Amino acid sequence: MTAILPESTTPTPAVDLEAVSKSYRRGDEIVHVLDHFSFTVASGDFIALMAPSGSGKSTLLNLIGGLDHPDQGRIRVAGTELAGLRESALTRWRSRNIGFIFQLYYLIPVLSAARNVELPLLLQPLSRAERAKRVEAALTLTGLPNERHHFRPPELSGGQQQRVAIARAIVTDPPLLLCDEPTGDLDRAAGNEILELLKTLNERLHKTILMVTHDPHAAELAHRVVHLEKGLVGELRAA
Amino acid sequence: MPTLFRFYPLVFAALRRHRVRTLLTIASVMMAFLLFGLLMALSHAFYGGVKTANRRTLITMSSMSFIESLPRADAAEIASIPGVAKVAYEVWIGAYYQHQSQILFALAVSPKRWLAQRTRQLSLPTTERTAWLGDRRGALVGSSVARRYHWKIGEIIPIRSNIWVHPNGTNTWPVKLDGIFHSKSRTLEQVVILHYRYWNGGVNKPNVIGMLRIEVHHLSELTAVAHRIDTRFANSPYPTRTSSARTFMKNFIDQTVDIGLIVQDILIAVFFTMLLVTANTLARSVRERSSEIAILRTQGYSRRLIFALILAEALVVVLTGGILGTLLAALLVEGLHTFLAEFLPTLRLTTGAELKGLGLMILFACASALLPVYQIQRLKTADALRGG
Secondary structure, eight states: OBOOOOOOOOOSSSEEEEEEEEEETTTEEEEEEEEEEEEEEEEEEEEEEEEEOTSHHHHHHHHTHHHSSSSSSEEEETTEEGGGHHHHHHHHHHHHHEEEEEETHHHHHHHHOOHHEEEEEEEOOOHHHHHHHHHHHHHHHHHHHHHGGTTTTTSSSSSHHHHHHHHHTTTTTEEEEEHHHHHHHOOHHHHHHHHHHHHHHHSEEEEEEEEEOOHHHTTTTEEEEEEEEEEEEEEEEOO | OOOOOHHHHHHHHHHHHHHHHHHHHHHHHHHHHHHHHHHHHHHHHHHHHHHHTTTTTTEEEEEOOOOOOOEEEEHHHHHHTEEEEEEEEEEOOESEEESSTTTEEEEEEEEEEHHHTTTEEEEHHHHHHHHTTTOOOOEEEEEEHHHHHHHOOOOOOEESSSSSOTSSSSSSEEEEEEEEEEEOOOTGGGGGEEEEHHHTTTSSSSEEEEEEEEEEEEEEHHHHHHHHHOOOOOOOOEEEEEEHHHHHHHHHHHHOOHHHHHHHHHHHHHHHHHHHHHHHHHHHHHHHTTHHHHHHTTTTTTHHHHHHOOOOOOOOOOHHHHHHHHHHHHHHHHHHHHHTTTTTTTTOHHHHHHHHHHHHHHHHHHHHHHHHHHHHHHHOHHHHHHHH
């Protein structure tokens, strides 16, 4: 079965997947995670992707972020055809265009919040002062209190750690944020704050956001909600 | 690519994660290089003289054994052999100072010839040189020996011999200290030099010598001259064996113990074990951080850059441990030298050994990083993130 979502109204979509298939080998069995999957996200959109476990939502984010390669089909992100990029070019492209946010934050525990946020900037030809300025701006934007900028992750709450992870994702100013269960490890209050922050990033900084979530409450904030089941788009509805 | 130096927080973060483990690994590497330093110093103590021996010098001795004597007249005969430039002879005194444990490296020599062969190696005031040449009972000593026993110029030193009896019926050969010389050669710094005439006038079997030091005109003639000397005495009652000074010293040492082989075997065993320990520690550390490495990949860190960071980690660990171990070895060797100078005068950690150590550290770090680099090469970013 093939499902195609309505095309975006904007001329250059932020994400454009065309007939993408992806399967994995699990022992002797081949698991088809995505099967001729087509999907378009307009620039500046905020999409919640809801799906049960194992239905391919994380795979979808990995494919869009260039961390994995499709078996078939075409993926174009911000006008760039990913299949045409070599490993090194793909790595450089990713650093400029994609910000990843994960459920488990993946911060380096022995580095301060500011140092964690600085990591993507180390790849850019910026002076130390310029890097510090951008780190400060990103952390302030995410609402992490100033006095906590030099705390190490284990000294921060879950919500604060996720703010640091978001600051790290936006510090290079990528147009697209890929969020994999960003509130999955947080309590309701902290989760709501993170969702508000994502909404702000979308509305004020015009970040395109593709957010995988199990939480219908989280999905309510998105412009659109996409349901994915067994590798296929089963339903699309406006939030 | 930006300079690697700006990534130092990442390198040190990885090392700070398990401080005890990092410190233990550094300590292990330190021990390996401490051992390396000590063994290299020991090797130099035995073979150092071999490398610094004059390349144009031949040593002639009895073909029977090291302790057999040769007639002094052989010196004049050897001097007439084509290719020979200078001939000097010496006798091993087998001396000590006040106690048997205070061994003196004492030789009775032909004074002018001995000095002539060492003009570049010694620093001796002219007045002391003249005084010694004119004093049959005089002695010259290296400054290290003089300092050790607090000897002063003009002092009478009662040198005792385990081999030769003095005409007074005792084993004490009193000498007057006429000169104290300085030398860059630690071996020379340890010697006590007597006049051959003084010794020869006292022994009951005079006009014999222990060995001859022969300088040839041209290095290319070394083997030919050695052959001519041994041929000349082949059918005499005192056949000779002649070899280059370097070969003589090396054979002499190897007859006792093959230090080179022992040093090599120990070092191979130690470094192989240390390589396994360090590589395993690094590999474990990388395995524990696979999700963080995956996160760096999502931020645009190339595999090559991550390899460089892992190599930098290995270099920090190995260089820290290695440099500490080498410094400790240098200190220990200096300390040991003050006690063992009379037995192992050339015991020291040379710059060459330190540079060899540095090269080994870099090689060691690169080899340790191979396994982790292989792990990263196989690491699939998406899988590592899924694993959490």
